[in-house]
Amino acid sequence: MKKILVLGGGVGGTIVANIVARRLKENAEVTVVDKSGKHVYQPGFVYVAFGDERINNIVKDERSLLNKNVKLITKEAVKIDPKERKVLLADSEHLYYDYLVIATGSRIVPEEVNGLKEGAHHFYEADAAEKLRQALKTFNGGKVVVGVGGLPYKCPPAPAEAACQLDYYFTKRGIRDKVQIEFLSPLPRVFPLESVNPFVTKIFEEKQIAYRTFFNVDYVDPQAKKVYSLEGDSVDYDLLILVPPHRGAKVIEDSGLGDRGGWVPTDKYTLKAKGFDDIYVVGDATDIPISKAGATAHYEAKVVAENIVAQIKGYGDLRVYDGKVRCFCDAGFKKGISLSFDYTHPPKPPSTLTRSAYLGKVILNKLYWWTVPSGRF
Known part of the structure; x- marks a missing residue:
């Protein structure tokens, strides 16, 4: 046997x-x-x-x-x-x-970025997600910065998705006009998948999400509430959401x-x-x-x-x-995009946010336990 x-x-x-x-x-x-x-x-x-x-x-x-x-x-x-x-x-x-x-x-290693544990939030573990929920709940205005602490990391679209979710979250609370959202990307674009980047960039602009590219995080200063890049730039924040570095x-x-x-x-x-x-x-x-x-x-x-x-x-x-991947991204306001690609076929750029893509993610989230782990789906 x-x-x-x-x-x-x-x-x-x-x-x-x-x-x-x-x-x-x-x-x-x-x-x-x-x-x-x-x-x-x-x-x-x-x-x-x-x-x-x-x-x-x-x-x-x-x-x-x-x-x-x-x-x-x-x-x-x-x-x-x-x-x-x-x-x-x-x-x-x-x-x-x-x-x-x-x-x-993979495992997260937040200690690889000085100041990350003390000065930033993330949603890559259960406890961290709970703490971020409480921080968002009591946040009543100011600047929220979303960034990436190192490459590679789990679920590449997640940071951009979180930025869109912030826009939706603060709109529902009626304080979107009191909140600035800024997105920091270590890449030369805001979205990891190059063919989809122009569409996501347009969505950011429509949602008034500011963004910077080539911002590779060096360290966080919790007292000054600043995040610094290897390129020599710095960004002020009131609330920082930073994807922690990952390792095997x-x-x-x-x-x-x-x-x-x-x-x-x-x-x-x-x-x-x-x-x-x-x-x-x-x-x-x-x-x-x-x-x-x-x-x-x-x-x-x-x-x-x-x-x-x-x-x-x-x-x-x-x-x-063959490199097959298919995923759904939630852009807030009950709309999203669906991406499908493999080694030889990059994802086709979406033409618009759709309700059907959002529902695809909702359905997967609800039915996951009964479909995916068994290997029948």
Whole structure:
């Protein structure tokens, strides 16, 4: 019986485990190792921050989402030994594998920007989203600045989406005329996807969201309420929302499997860790130059699962990942955009904000638990 070991119980790891267990049944032993045993629907964090969602609705027990034939171990993986095909857990237990799936995601490292913890808010963790909600609730006027503390980071459209949500939030409160919103981008444009950038820039201008490009955050001065860039510029703020820097999981760094950022060098088509035929990588953990997002992990996981099944059945890899991503962005006022793209086809520029794109995101948020983790959608 082949042993498939999945590190990480996020969207990618959960999908791989469920598909393999469902397809191979008793012909494989599928195990998921996850430190918390909790599955978090991370796109919900921004809605927590803006008061439209509660944490208990976006967190579920991982066990409840897994096929009955999948074993869940709620422990921390601390070292991967590819030569011996084993993983060391925090309690010194070793788990052996025939196929390893690295779905360890990313971790935020706010300490890499001096002053960020003391002087800024973000929505990339549950506690942080709750704190931002309280800060917004008591904010009655002044300048709100939204920026990015480092590249890459999870869900590239999220900061621009948050800026639009701020416009909507303060309009609903009746104080939009008392609030300035400024967006700081480390790129030469406001939106990461170049083909969509002109449209988003136009939306910013219509919403009176000021913006600066080539603003790579250096440090934050909480006392002076200023954020400084590596380019030598500074911006004043009354409330700062700053995406914290991200790195790959510590187990990847400690195992010597990551690059300088802790991301696993990964073949962008096969999704195998470079140099290994028995290790696959999905989601944020890869170094693939494509969005680190749940939508990416969703499509990658299906390719990986089907290829593991095919290999065990003796067929070899049958599928390649073509870079497919599809996502919805909420621009506020119950309108949004839908983006679909892959390695060879950039997203088509939207012509307008639509109600249907907004509803697409609402429906996905509501139906996620019953559709995506199972791998059937």
